Amino acid sequence: MDPALGPPSVMSERREELTPMMAQYHDLCARYDDAIVLFQVGDFYETFCGAAETTARLLELTLTSREDSTGEYPMTGVPVDNAASYIEELLEAGYRVAIADQVEEPGESAGVVERAVTRVVTPGTLTEDELLSSDDNNFVAAIAAGDGSGATDEPGGDPDADIALALLDVSTGDFLTTSATTPDRIADEVSRFTPSEAVVGPDAPADLAPERCMVTPFSPAAFDLEAATEILRSYFGNPESLVASDAEIRACGAILAYAEYVRGGVSGDGEGASTEMTQTDNSDGVEREHLNGTADATETERTRLEYLTRLRRYDSREYLLLDAVAVRSLELFEPRAVHGREEATLVDVLDETESALGGRTLRDWLRRPLLEPDRIDDRLDAVESLTQDPRTRDSIQEALRGVYDLERLIGRISRERANARDLRSLRDTLATVPAIRDAIDGVDCDRLTRIREALDPLEDVRRLIDRAIVTDPPHEITEGEIIADGYDDDLDSLRETARNGKQWIDDLEAEECERTGIESLKVGYNSVHGYYIEVTNPNLEAVPDDYQRRQTLKRSERFVTPELKRREEEIIGAEGRADRREYEIFCTVRREVAEEVTRVQSLADALGTLDALCSLATVAAERDYCRPDVRARDDGDARLEIEGGRHPVVERTQDSFVPNDGRFDSDNRLAIITGPNMSGKSTYMRQVAQIVLLAQVGSFVPACRVALTPFDRLFTRVGASDDIAGGRSTFMVEMDELATILREADGRSLVLLDEVGRGTSTADGLAIARAITEFIHDEVGALTLFATHHHPLTELANELDAAFARHFETTQEDGEVVFDHEIVPGAAQGSYGVEVATAAGVPEPVVERARELASGNADGSGGDQSPDTDSSQPHPLPVSSDGGDDPRDVAAELRALDLGRLTPVEALTELDRLKRLLE
Structure with missing residues (x-):
């Protein structure tokens, strides 16, 4: 086992002697022994022992140490606020990362602060925007074999399918599956979508994942047909109506179990709010195991992914098949060499999209070109209409510039990871929809008309966010100032109390200056001592008798009065209650928005399609393309x-x-x-x-x-x-x-x-x-x-x-x-x-020597050729008087052949060539 993973052996040997905090770290490492555990200690994520040495080397950080009653441990830490870039480097180095956050505030517990793994970060299950490409999907794949019992009754299913692929983008909720009769066909589909990570079931080929795809061991029990059926049923109802084979059920069920495990842990926002551990939920009858299959399934946390509302089965035979070699050779998404220039791939040329939704849609179309002329013409009709109507196209694209990434927004909202700014981003996107609908209105194109009908402006959601969330909310959701005035009477009352108290504080300074005659007197506040009246040392003799000393500084004293203390308690109490009330309201609003996940995802599909069509139309108009x-x-x-x-x-x-x-x-x-x-x-x-x-x-x-x-x-x-x-x-x-x-x-x-x-x-x-x-x-x-x-x-x-x-x-x-x-x-x-x-600049002596050899005049060797001589130059044969090749020269070539150096195939090839010269 890698020294960075699992519980440090030195700790395991002396588990009972560890301090409470180090015992916590040991236990989390033992539980997540397939990942590097980043263990929050205040403002830093720390690693210890072998993990510390590994992270210090990989992240080029200074290796320090920690000493307690049981000894000295190597230690390496990264700032919590800047952890994303370090996590990305660990992922790129091939490691999984378990984030162990403090799940209670220091001081709330008499003992050590409770910590728990809130999420396991792996390449294929990222949801953090800063770690994701905005214009492409990030898939995790599951590959499963069937049991030979055949396919379901799903139309289009392959009755002989015995291997299946499921693909899930945890950040957007995109969920696809297909199956085939051969591993090669599944390998082609895997290469088409280039997943970042894959889990492979028992009896399924383990070598189908592409080179840069992390293959993660996962519990074989997750691929069990009964267990997979149950978890699929918990999301989508009857799975047999959605998929075409038992292998597809196994793959889809396993990938859901894996995603639930990885995204499981602490419920809540990770925003510093009080949270509680999510206990094991086996309500769907499915037992979960850790990645390596060794953990007690009954102790494993899971989090249901509420925003997974659609499973799309596709038949690979409905699309132009592009294997990994073709995708690479045609430079669809990555250049085969460093060109030193922009737009070196086909997608670079085509991508004039205005949103992340459109960028991902365009890439999906490139991965899966169509086969049916009717479907192709349906898209071409829309592209042609937008190409010929630049005013409409410009209006649509102008509005699309205000569209945020709805798929990832609603994913965060459903996972309760969204803040108030995310809700405002959703609101701002919804506000663009009426303008887009108006721009399409009246366009004579069936495809664009269908898109317009699918553009649901979600007026109810937009009005809710408008009424509830301030226009420019802060990033944090637990410190107030996010709920708009007038939305909640109780909150308004608390705010009024706090405002009245603060106004009294503002007036207090002027009143005390006048009462005491101390012009330099100041009223201030800090989080440690609360409100105070500060008087500089030269004016201390003028301090009234009702002033009570609170703090002594080098050049001044700070005081408080009984009335100030009463007002302070009133203000701080009202502010604290207001902050808690705001958080409660925000969570309620966020849950109400999350209930509309299906509508938001449908809108995202329509906007992404429209953006991709406008992109193709822009390229066609600007670069003189024709309709095929x-x-x-x-x-x-x-x-x-x-x-x-x-x-x-x-x-x-x-x-x-x-x-x-x-x-x-x-x-x-x-x-x-x-x-x-x-x-x-x-x-x-x-x-x-x-x-x-x-x-x-x-x-x-x-x-x-x-x-x-x-x-x-x-x-x-x-x-x-x-x-x-x-x-x-x-x-x-x-x-x-x-x-x-x-x-x-x-x-x-x-x-x-x-x-x-x-x-x-x-x-x-x-x-x-x-x-x-x-x-x-x-x-x-x-x-x-x-x-x-x-x-x-x-x-x-x-x-x-x-x-x-x-x-x-x-x-x-x-x-x-x-x-x-x-x-x-x-x-x-x-x-x-x-x-x-x-022309390439080869030195002149080399060129001249090459010319001699090519002409057959070097060293008097004539037409002598070895088997390895490049045949790209035609063999020079003198022309006879009747215009044909001279047989004597063919004989000369035969005499010049070194038969001892020819393989049988080479000899036959030369014989065939010379025979054809004679003919």
Whole structure:
């Protein structure tokens, strides 16, 4: 066990000798032995022993020590008010953090101040705004296996599904589930949503979580079908009506149990108010265990997540499938390399949203492009309407700038973590809704009309907050000044009493100055001594007899009178009662607002959708995008036509961009693309894929015209990478990805292949590339773009019925290569590798030597080639008088081959090449 986790052994050995405070710390560490316990001591969160050494190292803090009757302990602390940044660093280092707060005020107990873990902070269950990205979800995932009994009767369910995924954003309440028949399909869904954390059930594959996802051990009992059914029923009623398989029930039930455990602990605000421990609640019949499954389930706290009101089941087959490789290759959310520039990803280009709600909606659309033309056209209709009506769009976006993050606001309100400012933020957001409704009113678009109808202004909630909460409340909710005058008669009376007393105090100074003749006399207040009359030392002889000495200072004395003491008790008593009454009223108002969680979440959905549509319309209008023509595959025929297509990301980062066309159908579905490096092959392929993806998202696209039938899946094998940790070379990674494509792609897939086979010898690479091309053409039938430097592959355009060759034009001017970045029919005449090296600044001696070797004149070696020689340059063969290749030169090449160094595959490849030269 990590020394930072669990009870310090030195304490365990002498548990009975510990001081009460250190005994508290020991017991909490024992109970939360899977987390670093941050233990509140006054204004600091402290750690001790091994945990102190770990936190000091990770957070680069000074390691101090604490000494008591049982010995000296290492100690490290962080300020309570600034703990969030330190917690974030611990999470990034791979630790869970248990927050042990003081749950009673010092002085309220005769013994040690009571402390309890109010929450366990893990990467996937964050709710703190300062630790979360505002424009994306933060999911925790659960993966569960079924028991082989089949699916439920839910329409769309897969009867053979035996593995399920549940995804929960604890901060927003977004709750999704799906299932599949294979782990690979679930792995694709996990990579689509990139959860921060995952819990994995028994019998479920443990290797489906992405590399940066924390896998948390959790009690196997939480995945029990009966227990999972009961907890789901406690939230949503009959779970069989919501999900499609037993595996989905297990995954959803387990993730709810986990979220309840992590968010469990002390009820209340964490605002310094008096709170009580939430005791174990097993009313739903579900026993809870700690993360490691070793704690007594009957002692585990749980907190019901009241704001979880919706569970959305989706079928992954209803969306364009993008696996982790495709998401990374197409740079949808993260750049593949550090570009040193903004807008280096597709989401950066598209995101013109005005709210966090819109940002998350847009990202969800990018993760799950649509398949049905009707659904796609529904979005496109709204985007087109907003694109053509800039005045309406501007009015909507202006109003959306005042929209706060409703999903996280209502989550905090429901968890009783919201303060008065949060309620005012909700009120201010609701105040924008009428203006947004007015802006949409009369727009001739069914989608926008439906959104307008869903924009519930929640007038009753807004009026409640307006009447109850002051316009600019303080951050703290226990110190008064948050409830508006006139809302509560009892509070108004207490305030009036306090105000009258304070007015008497204000008048007292003038009266006493006049009565005593001491012009420098002051009436003041502090929290220790209360109200006092201060007289400087030179004026002490003028002090009246009814003054009672309260405090002696160096240069003055402080006094009190019987009437002042009476008024002080009256004022402070009224203020204290007013503060308590305000807190009671606030909690009541907050609970009333929380009861409208479903309405608020529905409003958030509508606002997020409208914001995302406006963002797509803004991009389309400002960047000259066109509406794609999305057609159903009634006859099963794939079609993709692009005129003047542009790469949406690259065109934003360059001064100019050369548009290119692309036309593909069932009879022309395999494009073999050649051209030198830097000519634009990879950019072109990604541009085609991104145009397809955008069209299926329901966005306009960067082109003059686009027509397509939707694709079910998009595969990419673009760029070189290795897996050092997994012990896999670049070539092995490439082969793994290719195996997936060849196994899973079909006639409804779009496949991008870039430089397949370059990770091994030229001969082997050419053989593999040819075999893959033939297999995709003959067996898979996917629409494929294959960029290659293996020029012999271009001959397949004449041999395979649905294959055709394209290349990027390149010219030479004054010995320098010039890239036209324009794709044209036919094969490239050369790779211009030496010229590209020159343009890249390779030293001249190296370039000249390379040119000699490429021309075959180095050291008189002629056409001699080893198996590893790059075949990107065509073999130079003299032309005979009839225009054909001279057989004598083929014979010379045969004599030059070093058969002892060739593998059987390389020998066959060379033989095939030479035979085709003769033919």
